Amino acid sequence: xxxxxxxxxxxxxxxxxxxxxxxxxxxxxxxxxxxxxxxxxxxxxxxxxxxxxxxxxxxxxxxxxxxxxxxxxxxxxxxxxxxxxxxxxxxxxxxxxxxxxxxxxxxxxxxxxxxxxxxxxxxxxxxxxxxxxxxxxxxxxxxxxxxxxxxxxxxxxxxxxxxxxxxxxxxxxxxxxxxxxxxxxxxxxxxxxxxxxxxxxxxxxxxxxxxxxxxxxxxxxxxxxxxxxxxxxxxxxxxxxxxxxxxxxxxxxxxxxxxxxxxxxxxxxxxxxxxxxx
Amino acid sequence: xxxxxxxxxxxxxxxxxxxxxxxxxxxxxxxxxxxxxxxxxxxxxxxxxxxxxxxxxxxxxxxxxxxxxxxxxxxxxxxxxxxxxxxxxxxxxxxxxxxxxxxxxxxxxxxxxxxxxxxxxxxxxxxxxxxxxxxxxxxxxxxxxxxxxxxxxxxxxxxxxxxxxxxxxxxxxxxxxxxxxxxxxxxxxxxxxxxxxxxxxxxxxxxxxxxxxxxxxxxxxxxxxxxxxxxxxxxxxxxxxxxxxxxxxxxxxxxxxxxxxxxxxxx
Amino acid sequence: xxxxxxxxxxxxxxxxxxxxxxxxxxxxxxxxxxxxxxxxxxxxxxxxxxxxxxxxxxxxxxxxxxxxxxxxxxxxxxxxxxxxxxxxxxxxxxxxxxxxxxxxxxxxxxxxxxxxxxxxxxxxxxxxxxxxxxxxxxxxxxxxxxxxxxxxxxxxxxxxxxxxxxxxxxxxxxxxxxxxxxxxxxxxxxxxxxxxxxxxxxxxxxxxxxxxxxxxxxxxxxxxxxxxxxxxxxxxxxxxxxxxxxxxxxxxxxxxxxxxxxxxxxxxxx
Numbered sequence: 092x093x094x095x096x097x098x099x100x101x102x103x104x105x106x107x108x109x110x111x112x113x114x115x116x117x118x119x120x121x122x123x124x125x126x127x128x129x130x131x132x133x134x135x136x137x138x139x140x141x142x143x144x145x146x147x148x149x150x151x152x153x154x155x156x157x158x159x160x161x162x163x164x165x166x167x168x169x170x171x172x173x174x175x176x177x178x179x180x181x182x183x184x185x186x187x188x189x190x191x192x193x194x195x196x197x198x199x200x201x202x203x204x205x206x207x208x209x210x211x212x213x214x215x216x217x218x219x220x221x222x223x224x225x226x227x228x229x230x231x232x233x234x235x236x237x238x239x240x241x242x243x244x245x246x247x248x249x250x251x252x253x254x255x256x257x258x259x260x261x262x263x264x265x266x267x268x269x270x271x272x273x274x275x276x277x278x279x280x281x282x283x284x285x286x287x288x289x290x291x292x293x294x295x296x297x298x299x300x301x302x303x304x305x306x307x308x309x310x311x312x313x314x315x316x317x318x319x320x321x322x323x324x325x326x327x328x329x330x331x332x333x334x335x336x337x338x339x340x341x342x343x344x345x346x347x348x349x350x351x352x353x354x355x356x357x358x359x360x361x362x363x364x365x366x367x368x369x
Numbered sequence: 370x371x372x373x374x375x376x377x378x379x380x381x382x383x384x385x386x387x388x389x390x391x392x393x394x395x396x397x398x399x400x401x402x403x404x405x406x407x408x409x410x411x412x413x414x415x416x417x418x419x420x421x422x423x424x425x426x427x428x429x430x431x432x433x434x435x436x437x438x439x440x441x442x443x444x445x446x447x448x449x450x451x452x453x454x455x456x457x458x459x460x461x462x463x464x465x466x467x468x469x470x471x472x473x474x475x476x477x478x479x480x481x482x483x484x485x486x487x488x489x490x491x492x493x494x495x496x497x498x499x500x501x502x503x504x505x506x507x508x509x510x511x512x513x514x515x516x517x518x519x520x521x522x523x524x525x526x527x528x529x530x531x532x533x534x535x536x537x538x539x540x541x542x543x544x545x546x547x548x549x550x551x552x553x554x555x556x557x558x559x560x561x562x563x564x565x566x567x568x569x570x571x572x573x574x575x576x577x578x579x580x581x582x583x584x585x586x587x588x589x590x591x592x593x594x595x596x597x598x599x600x601x602x603x604x605x606x607x608x609x610x611x612x613x614x615x616x617x618x619x620x621x622x623x624x625x626x627x628x629x630x631x632x633x634x635x636x
Numbered sequence: 637x638x639x640x641x642x643x644x645x646x647x648x649x650x651x652x653x654x655x656x657x658x659x660x661x662x663x664x665x666x667x668x669x670x671x672x673x674x675x676x677x678x679x680x681x682x683x684x685x686x687x688x689x690x691x692x693x694x695x696x697x698x699x700x701x702x703x704x705x706x707x708x709x710x711x712x713x714x715x716x717x718x719x720x721x722x723x724x725x726x727x728x729x730x731x732x733x734x735x736x737x738x739x740x741x742x743x744x745x746x747x748x749x750x751x752x753x754x755x756x757x758x759x760x761x762x763x764x765x766x767x768x769x770x771x772x773x774x775x776x777x778x779x780x781x782x783x784x785x786x787x788x789x790x791x792x793x794x795x796x797x798x799x800x801x802x803x804x805x806x807x808x809x810x811x812x813x814x815x816x817x818x819x820x821x822x823x824x825x826x827x828x829x830x831x832x833x834x835x836x837x838x839x840x841x842x843x844x845x846x847x848x849x850x851x852x853x854x855x856x857x858x859x860x861x862x863x864x865x866x867x868x869x870x871x872x873x874x875x876x877x878x879x880x881x882x883x884x885x886x887x888x889x890x891x892x893x894x895x896x897x898x899x900x901x902x903x904x905x906x
Contacts, residue, residue: 103816107543107809114808128838131845131859160793161506161800162532192793224723227716234706273531274554299532299803303556305871306878321836344837346804351833353812354826361816381699384886391887395896438726440888470733471726496740500733506799518751532803539806542813553881555874563814564806571877575884586896590887597883 099367102360110353117349121341128340130328135308139315140176140329142266142291148181150265151258155275156197157189157225162272162297163196168323168336169270169295170200176330178208178216182265183254187219187240189228189275194221197270198244213243213252220244225275229282233261261287266314268293276304280312295322379632387600391593398589406588411549411567412580415525418547418566419455422522428462430521432512432537434528434552435505438471441553445528446472446479447578448551452525453483457492464515465498468508473500509533513540526550526565527574530557538564551577572598608633638710645717684895691893693718737762765792828865835862 132140146152154173158166177184186201188194198218210216219240222228231239236258237250249255257263261283267290269279276294284292291314294304298319307313317326320343323336398404422429431452433445449465456463465480467473477498484493501511513536516524524541526534527550534550534557541548542564550561551569561568569577575594579587607629614626648656674682697711741755768787771780817823834840835858844858854860891897 105812110808110812111805114805118804129842129845130838131841133859134863159796161796163793163797164801195789196793224719227719230712230715234708297532300556302866302870303874305867306875309867309871340838344839346808347833347837348839350808350811351830353808354815354830357812357815358817361818387883387886388890391890392894392896395891399896440885440892443892444888467733470729470731473733473736474729496743498736499740500736503730503733504796506796509799510795532800535803535806535810536799539810542810553885555877555881560807560810563810572880572884574881575888586891590891590896594880594883594887597886598880601879601883 097364097367099360099364102356103364105353105356113349113353114346117345118342121345122338125338126341126344128344130325130337130340132325132329133318133322135316135318136322136325136329137315138308139268139293139295139317140326142293142314143173143176143180143182143268146180146182146265146291149183151183151185151263152177152266152268153264154184154186154197155188155267155269155271156186156193157269157271157273157275158196159190159192159272160196164339165297165319165323166270166272166295167196167200168320168327168334168339169317170197171204171334172317172323172326172330172332172336173268173270173293173295174201174204175208175332176326178204178210179330184210184216185219185240185254186216188221189223189225191221194218194244214254217249217252217254218244219249226278226282229278233283233286236260236263261290264290266291266293268295270295270317272297272300274300274303276307276313280307284312293317383600383604387597390596390600391590394593394596395586395589398585398592401585402589404585404588404592406576406580406583406591409569409573409576409580411551411569411573412577414547414549414567415452415581416455418523418525418549419452419459419461421547422456422461423459425522427522428464428519429456430512430516430519430524430541430546431463431465432524432526432528433465433467433472433476434526434530435468435503435508435533436472436529437469438475441529441574442469442472442475444575444578446476448527448581449476449525450479450483451578451581453480454487457484457487457489460489460492462494463497464519464521466501466508466512466515467498468501468503468505470500470503473498505531505533509536512537516540516544516546520544521546524548524550526552526561527569527577528552530554530561535560535564541565604633642713687895688893691889734762828869831858832862832865835859 156170186197188197201218205216220243228239240249243249269276279292293315294313295317296304301318304313304316308316317323320336320339324340327334327337419429431449433442436442465476467476480498481493484490502508517540521544524546526537530552531554538548538561548565549567550565551574553574558568558570576591579591611626611629614622615630617623697715700709700711702709741759744752744755765787768780768784771777772784815826817826841858844856847853847857
């Protein structure tokens, strides 16, 4: 990198350590000095909420948590929000994961939310544990859910659990919500979604993955999404239970503003130094 | 891996038709038909990047992404094979960290063969191909560490990249490496564009080996691909017209339009 | 015949399992010896045939009509064994991967190269994770379970999260450096980026929150502008790229499946 000369050159080449320090400050400050910001709900979040709302009481929802500790900041509030909504609505909930860490982490969240809502394990909800080979599981669950998920996370048989009563195949599932850090929605759409036209498929990706879901949202193959932490914050406001995501919105907002300010500063430096050089 | 839908036949017809076109173009190219391929700046930059590493006497880094063994990884290895032939010629040191064990075993073979083909098998160092970890962020930290410690001169990133793409690209930028990247993961392309010198976008990724090698099979396949895209574009156009007709108040036209739209409608 | 094959590969009583394992080992060794000693002229058509048959299996399973009641066709039941075979092969290559790791770092330690202590830390961490991971699963030792918990939940998960969070820092430096209005295209790109960024966060959304919804100026609300940019312009480009990639993937798959590739991956005559 060339050595900056004038102040305008310097504005174009701020040391990255200063940039990182500024980011650290804007992320940490709102954690200690919370900023309450109004939430505007995106149509995609609203659609996911409406889809869960439209399921009659006692309906069966499957929540897949294919994420690990790395993306906990985004995927954890999403998981909590969707589980809380489903449980508040009195739906039967089955949680499982295609990721070892995701199985453990989703169990902790589900246990906590179930305790708060007063849900009973085995009767109202179940955790079906970790399952490797997603496409094999998906293919198999289309025609046989009790066979695919014959045991819960502790190895107990699921066939006698009240929560699983009447669930034979994909035709008995009202909704599947995938909370993921990867593009696993493609497998769901390819293998499962088309097999039950009434079933709703919701997808909760990390923010960076959001753009690639838009074609499927437009086609209706994904009914709605929760876009990263911001989507989770919107969902929290829809279910009227502010949690981790809402608390993080101050940091996210300020970080965005910082990036915009830095881009503007860099461009001012660029324009002025270019004008001076003629 | 699905056959859950009832409407598989239209897909089969389109897919088989595309496949026939591709194979036909490959076979005709193998028979010696001359084919034109446009300039792709990112791929021209490969030689420049290797040249720079030679001048600086610092290593060349090649990352085949974190995806498993499949067409994307094979394509990446095909590009790396070309790069390895150049580094074998000029005697550059290479480092190739790998996240998938299957890709690792094949990569070792491919790079060794490239050195052999250039007549310098003694220059191949088996330790230059390293399996680091199959965990995304463990691999990311391993690669970032290698970039910093080895002060690499050039970095080539081809394959399936996810959230770790920016970690590699920015760390490479920090050490002043010249960077060329290409991925099939559309969400990662903006990160590569922001932090790399050259980025290969979309299906240019699959054109890379044809462009580099000028092998008739690959050139033919590339032209076949473009015919396939034309076929899909034609289907889009007919689809749009059909959807418009379906909305018209003319029963015959509307029925024809609906028939076509429903032929490809999944939900 | 199919049933006989299915029976042969199906679950077996515990007492006969060692015989099956021994048989499998002997069979595999024989196959490997045969493959190594095969003349290269015969090896090439063999690889082409195996590749073709494997590809044909998946393609046929995909397109063959299915029975409505069982949602299967005659090949569906063999998907799982085929996948298990793939997992087995992947498992074997993992051993080679770990050997590579041990070889590289073992040499660092043996020759006391610069930073050799990092290699010690890496190998120690790997061994500790394997040992305590196995103890957590197969032993009842409480101390071992606690140690594994510290390693897994206390360290691994948090280190993963730390690496992921680095991306936020890198986004700041990359976007600060990359977004310069050097041309008309760059200006359009940056304007779009600004609108999307503002539309992503409550602070930005608050700027246009005063415009009444369902009014004629509704389209000026930032979330509407952002949604339009992402779902219309961006999604259209993404679709185009996705189709290009799909066809490209099909082309390369065909070349491999039909062995049309001439020395692209393995320059040596095989």
